Amino acid sequence: MITEEDERLLSILRSNARASISDLARVLNLSRSTVQNRMQRLEQSGVIQGYVLQYGSAYLSSLVSAHVSIKVKQKLTTKTNVELKQIPQISELYAISGEYDLIAVLQAQNTAQLSQLLDDIGNLEGVERTDSAVILETKFKR
Secondary structure (H helix, E strand, O other): OOOHHHHHHHHHHHHOOOOOHHHHHHHHOOOHHHHHHHHHHHHHOOOOOOOOOOOOHHHHHHOEEEEEEEEEOHHHHHHHHHHHHOOOOEEEEEEOOOOOOEEEEEEEOOHHHHHHHHHHHHOOOOEEEEEEEEOOOOOOOO
């Protein structure tokens, strides 16, 4: 079970995972050792699995992003998921309910690369069809 202090710590780390223990302690009004112990406990319990690279807004705004709905042949689901994982421009892949089986989030350098990626995904052996929507603007992201 996580506490309110843990939730505050996680909120700060979500916006800046590189914040120092000293900075976290100062913001949370806790001792450094308390913050360090909380972080270790959250890591060991699996609440915090790791720390990831987050792109800067200037770089992100230069990318063309899209949501791609993917219908997969049921017998080839595992194989298709493995192949999709090998495409570095897919930043996220979700299994969903409904007409489509998956939604992939793509980030391409330009529309030509996006078009090629869509072709590559559509040509995978287990993919029956795709439907894509280019992201025009991100209103907010948490």
